[in-house]
Amino acid sequence: MNQSLFFLQTAGLLANLRPERESGEAGLKVSGCGPDDTESLSLPFFHVSARSTPVKMQSQNFMLVDDPLSLDRIRSVLTRLEDTIIFSLIERAQFAHNPRIYQRGVFQELKDMGFQGSWLEWFLKEIETFHAKARRYTRHPLLPPLSFPKILYPNKINVNPSILSFYTRAIVPRITRRATLSLATLKRAKGIIGDDEFEDDGNYGSAATIDVEVVQAISKRVHYGKFVSESKFSTDPAAFIPHIQKRNRQALEDLITKPEVERKLLLRLQKKAATYAQEIGVDTEVPNGDMHVNGKGKIDVDGVVDLYESYIIPLTKEVEVEYLLHRLDGLSEEEIAKLTKQNTCKEP
Ligand SMILES: C=C(O[C@@H]1C=C(C(=O)O)C=C[C@H]1O)C(=O)O
Numbered sequence: 607m608n609q610s611l612f613f614l615q616t617a618g619l620l621a622n623l624r625p626e627r628e629s630g631e632a633g634l635k636v637s638g639c640g641p642d643d644t645e646s647l648s649l650p651f652f653h654v655s656a657r658s659t660p661v662k663m664q665s666q667n668f669m670l671v672d673d674p675l676s677l678d679r680i681r682s683v684l685t686r687l688e689d690t691i692i693f694s695l696i697e698r699a700q701f702a703h704n705p706r707i708y709q710r711g712v713f714q715e716l717k718d719m720g721f722q723g724s725w726l727e728w729f730l731k732e733i734e735t736f737h738a739k740a741r742r743y744t745r746h747p748l749l750p751p752l753s754f755p756k757i758l759y760p761n762k763i764n765v766n767p768s769i770l771s772f773y774t775r776a777i778v779p780r781i782t783r784r785a786t787l788s789l790a791t792l793k794r795a796k797g798i799i800g801d802d803e804f805e806d807d808g809n810y811g812s813a814a815t816i817d818v819e820v821v822q823a824i825s826k827r828v829h830y831g832k833f834v835s836e837s838k839f840s841t842d843p844a845a846f847i848p849h850i851q852k853r854n855r856q857a858l859e860d861l862i863t864k865p866e867v868e869r870k871l872l873l874r875l876q877k878k879a880a881t882y883a884q885e886i887g888v889d890t891e892v893p894n895g896d897m898h899v900n901g902k903g904k905i906d907v908d909g910v911v912d913l914y915e916s917y918i919i920p921l922t923k924e925v926e927v928e929y930l931l932h933r934l935d936g937l938s939e940e941e942i943a944k945l946t947k948q949n950t951c952k953e954p
Pocket residue numbers: 681831834862863864865867868871918919920922923926
């Protein structure tokens with residue numbers, strides 16, 4: 607059992623996507639009061655650097671790029687996050703489900719410290735507390751605050767409670783199924799039967815450490831929808847403004863939805879997951895990624911595709927629409943009229 611007390615030295619991710627050196631933060635109130643102001647030091651999801659370096663490395667440092675709202679550049683960041691998420695899920699799949707770490711009030715040790723959240727929520731809180739000092743957030747940094755360009759329209763959009771919920775309830779059980787079943791086989795061989803057979807290998811520290819990586823990467827990916835929306839809006843404000851003024855969610859969703867982009871993404875994701883899941887030995891044929899390795903590979907490939915198709919893409923689009931619905935907040939009639947006349951004639 608690896609329950610090291612040294613928390614993961616990950617770089618924090620702040621889902622308000624203030625273009626810091628990393629590019630976003632997300633806060634989640636552990637007390638279950640729902641999403642907190644993402645500026646506040648509650649429970650942001652953290653981001654770890656990508657595990658693989660794509661051929662065309664896109665800078666994620668908004669201080670360095672000359673067109674931070676280029677839709678191609680934004681999409682390349684989303685593409686690279688696919689690698690981070692897949693590799694993190696492969697890491698998590700090594701351990702059993704360990705459902706205890708997602709339940710509140712089951713660790714007496716945490717209750718004795720006055721902490722009412724789950725083991726995972728404790729990890730998120732403690733890591734965030736440390737990273738706040740490392741200037742992952744605007745409050746309580748040891749270093750002087752960074753000054754960075756205002757790219758997004760002010761907003762309080764934070765869907766981390768939904769991310770944490772679907773991740774712990776739907777993704778973890780599926781991704782860890784193989785490790786859980788092989789653990790049960792081992793336990794039965796030792797005469798351990800019934801509820802004690804399943805789900806718990808005691809690796810709470812390792813599992814939670816990886817969970818933090820996964821939810822941070824998913825949070826960044828989903829909240830990047832704000833940049834996507836700002837990019838599409840600034841390209842052709844007139845296309846969006848009437849629907850924003852009429853609060854027409856469906857019309858806005860139809861405008862931001864790009865079926866061909868989604869279709870290609872899911873195909874790419876299946877290839878990546880199938881390739882990354884393969885056990886590569888010295889004599890292994892160069893994997894082409896077309897193999898359907900479910901059942902043999904390191905991860906449930908269909909599970910990864912389902913994560914995007916059923917959760918990540920829909921939630922990203924909800925963030926895009928929500929961002930648009932508040933894009934005119936506080937603007938005068940004149941300012942809106944001026945926006946309506948703007949058009950940068952690029953593909954929205
Ligand atoms: C992110 C975008 O907006 C929408 C959401 C997508 C996603 O979450 O993968 C893909 C295409 C669009 O339907 C985009 O246009 O790139």
